[in-house]
Amino acid sequence: MALIYCSFTPLVVLRLLTVVIAVGSVLKAACTTTASDEAPVSRIAFGSCANQSAPQPIWDAIIKFNPQVFIWLGDNIYGDIKRPFSLFGKQRTIGPWKNVPRFAPSSEHEMQSKYVEAKTNPGYSRLKDKAKVIGTWDDHDYGLNDAGKEFGGKITNQRLLLDFLDEPQDSPRRKQAGVYTSYTYGPVGRQIKVILLDTRYHRDLMSSDGSILGTSQWTWLEKELKGPASALTIIGSSIQVISNLSATTGPLFYLESWGRFPKERSRLFQLISDRQPNFGVIEINWDAVPVSLKFEVRDLNGLPVTGVNISLLELKAKTVGSIADTKAGKDQKHCSLEVALPWLVRYRLAILFFCALAGPFAFQSVPNAAKDERCGTHAE
Known part of the structure; x- marks a missing residue:
């Protein structure tokens, strides 16, 4: 599990997480939690890909970081059943003659047991006592590897995820189709908006170039980004947004990403572009002048992999109000797209x-x- 992933991370943590930080705006919509009377939030940790049956020493490092908010960005458990690699025999799970799916869904009871195992992990339990825990899901906690809207267990598994996150029983999130939501933390002038997307519940087949978010979630997201301004807006996606490794690995194999849905990604980029986008992940020093952000990535054992310090002013668009100019200072160089590489390199x-x-x-x-x-x- 990576503590955090952003656009400049090495391949060791390139698995799932993409976080977009926008100096933009927010709206307190139906699925929004507001905590504006709280103290400023300055330390946020992100995580994903947590195998509940494996050792998880990362929690010690996260607790030492002392975050006020911890955000799950997907694969909070590995709920589906993974069959072994088999190229030959009666049950072939890989190769051109594959006749059995590599992954199979678990029963409701099995999913619930795995969530209990994850939730009772001593390290995670200590984190929950110290920080606010929020989150969304990806495929393995959704219930099936690489699954989208066609997956039949999504309604049941939505309830199980929200139980794991201690979502209130009367939350609008329990009544909607999908687990997307948003939160606002901190006092006026120092508010942070966290928007968590659901890239599973409404996602069309990867070969379709259809929709990832679906009509209702797109409408909600547009409202979230067009409301009153906050100091920072963080958008969390369980699949890669900026990176498109499939542009390099194809046609040998393809990875899940927004790059598999070019129209959807262009729509997302345009929507964020209209709100003066910036990219990264975050520890905020509100007392600094100008306000500074610390971006850091850690490995499974909590050891720093890479990081950078940057002021909020450097992240802002060079030409305020310009849709065309969305560069984010010198650190924008870390936000490169594989699809922009020469054909021979890709x-x-x-x-x-x-x-x-x-x-x-x-x-x-x-x-x-x-x-x-x-x-x-x-x-x-």
Whole structure:
């Protein structure tokens, strides 16, 4: 489990989390919790990918960080059943002749037992006593690997997730289709808005270039971002927003991301762009002039992987009010897209794979040692 993920993290924590911080605006909609009478929130921790059956030493580091808010960004448990790799035999779970799905959903009782195991983890229990815990889900706590709106267990599993998060029984979140929500923390002038998306409940098939959020969630998100201003707005997504590794790994294999839904991602970027976007993850020093943010990534054992300090002014768009200019100071260099890379770089894995396969066979008819200019090898 990574403590935090942002656009400049190394591959070791590139699994799931993308957080967008926007100096933008908020709206106290139906699924919004407001805590404006509280003290300013300055320390927020993020986490995901927590296997409830595995050791979780990361909690000690998170508790030492002393966050006021901890945000689950998905895979809070691994609820589905993972079958072993099998290329041959009666039950083939991988390869072109696969006849059995690699993952299968658990029963309601099994899901509930896994949540109990996660919730009673001593480290996590201590964190819950010290910090406000909020969250959304991803596929494995949704109930099935890479699943979307077609998954039949989503209504039951929504209830189980909200129970895990101690969501009040009368919460509007228990009555809506999906677990998306938002929170506002801190006094006026120092308010932080946290918007958590649901990228599962309404998501179309990945091959469709359809919708991730669905009509109702898009309407809600637009209202959230067009209301009265807060000092910071944090948008949490359980799948990668900025990165698009599929642009590099395809067509060999594809990873889940907003990049698989180009129209949806463009719509999200445009919506955030209208609100002067900035990217990162956060520890806030409200007492600094100007207000400073500390971005940090930690590994499973809580050891720092990378980090950067930056002032809030550096994150703001260079031309306030300009939709076209959305650069965020010198640290915007960390927000790069694989799809912006040259074609040869993006598809280098596929090219190398083709060369590896074609090298021994493609030039057998060429006499002697004719050089293969495409692959840089020789055919004898």
